[in-house]
Amino acid sequence: MKLLENKVALITGASRGIGKEIAIELASHGANIAFTDLRQDEQAMSVESTLQKLGVKAKFYVSDASSYEDAQILIQNIVSDFNSIDILVNNAGITRDTLLLRMSEKDWDLVMNVNLKSVFNLTKAVQPIMLKQRSGSIINISSIVGIGGNAGQANYSASKAGIIGFTKSVAKEIGSRGIRCNAVAPGFIVTEMTNVLSEEVKEIWTKEIPLRRPGTPKDVAQTVLYLASELSSYLTGQVLRCDGGLQM
Numbered sequence: 001m002k003l004l005e006n007k008v009a010l011i012t013g014a015s016r017g018i019g020k021e022i023a024i025e026l027a028s029h030g031a032n033i034a035f036t037d038l039r040q041d042e043q044a045m046s047v048e049s050t051l052q053k054l055g056v057k058a059k060f061y062v063s064d065a066s067s068y069e070d071a072q073i074l075i076q077n078i079v080s081d082f083n084s085i086d087i088l089v090n091n092a093g094i095t096r097d098t099l100l101l102r103m104s105e106k107d108w109d110l111v112m113n114v115n116l117k118s119v120f121n122l123t124k125a126v127q128p129i130m131l132k133q134r135s136g137s138i139i140n141i142s143s144i145v146g147i148g149g150n151a152g153q154a155n156y157s158a159s160k161a162g163i164i165g166f167t168k169s170v171a172k173e174i175g176s177r178g179i180r181c182n183a184v185a186p187g188f189i190v191t192e193m194t195n196v197l198s199e200e201v202k203e204i205w206t207k208e209i210p211l212r213r214p215g216t217p218k219d220v221a222q223t224v225l226y227l228a229s230e231l232s233s234y235l236t237g238q239v240l241r242c243d244g245g246l247q248m
């Protein structure tokens, strides 16, 4: 059964990693896909053609999620190309890990802008469209470190915790208009973001995971699919951990 037939989904930062897998998962359930990244490169074009081969309409847009102006222009362009936006997945994110002692103001600001301000930018820009439709599902990609914190990630953890507060507030503001807003908190997922970790750190983490394996982008994408679809019609303001039980 296809869960998202004729829906339009926007996914930020989807040229690779978790965002790419979310785009493929939603498209394989019939959603038309608009997706963004900072650059139009081979990876972006290859994702676009993969999605089109799944039989849906798919279009890539260059857009910096941390820019308020870019978000406004992006939403206008998507509405003119696709007519509506039913699902927004705020996925774009970066890390600049170091201990607070060494963390620069620049690395704090950058991480907050790309990870947290982007969620404000895109949600704010899409809100009028969803309000008019009186329906929509907004899914924000947080992290378990936004719940539990992590040494060396004060900026990243703060941005991901901020996403959770934002998600719950928006859920309360616009639930009465038929718009749901939830967050996913992935644990240790194998992507380029986590490839920078040493083998030793990866082994330690994996031993602590009750399901005894790191997550895949597909694990996260299926959680997003659930929140995007009507299967989760009575869920809003929730944070779903997708972490193999690492944090309970």
Ligand code: NAP
Residues within 6 Å of the ligand: 012, 013, 014, 015, 016, 017, 018, 019, 036, 037, 038, 039, 063, 064, 065, 066, 091, 092, 093, 094, 114, 141, 142, 143, 144, 185, 186, 187, 188, 189, 190, 191, 192, 193, 194
């Ligand atoms: P990734 O492999 O590094 O991919 C991140 C994507 O976001 C890239 O395509 C990147 O583009 C894009 N991006 C970066 N800055 C952007 C901006 N300003 N505007 C638009 N796009 C931008 O990371 P990932 O592991 O897939 O992570 C995806 C999301 O999951 C992030 O929010 C991350 O914090 C969250 N998460 C990941 C894990 C994990 O273990 N991997 C765990 C918890 C949460 P470029 O290719 O141009 O850099």
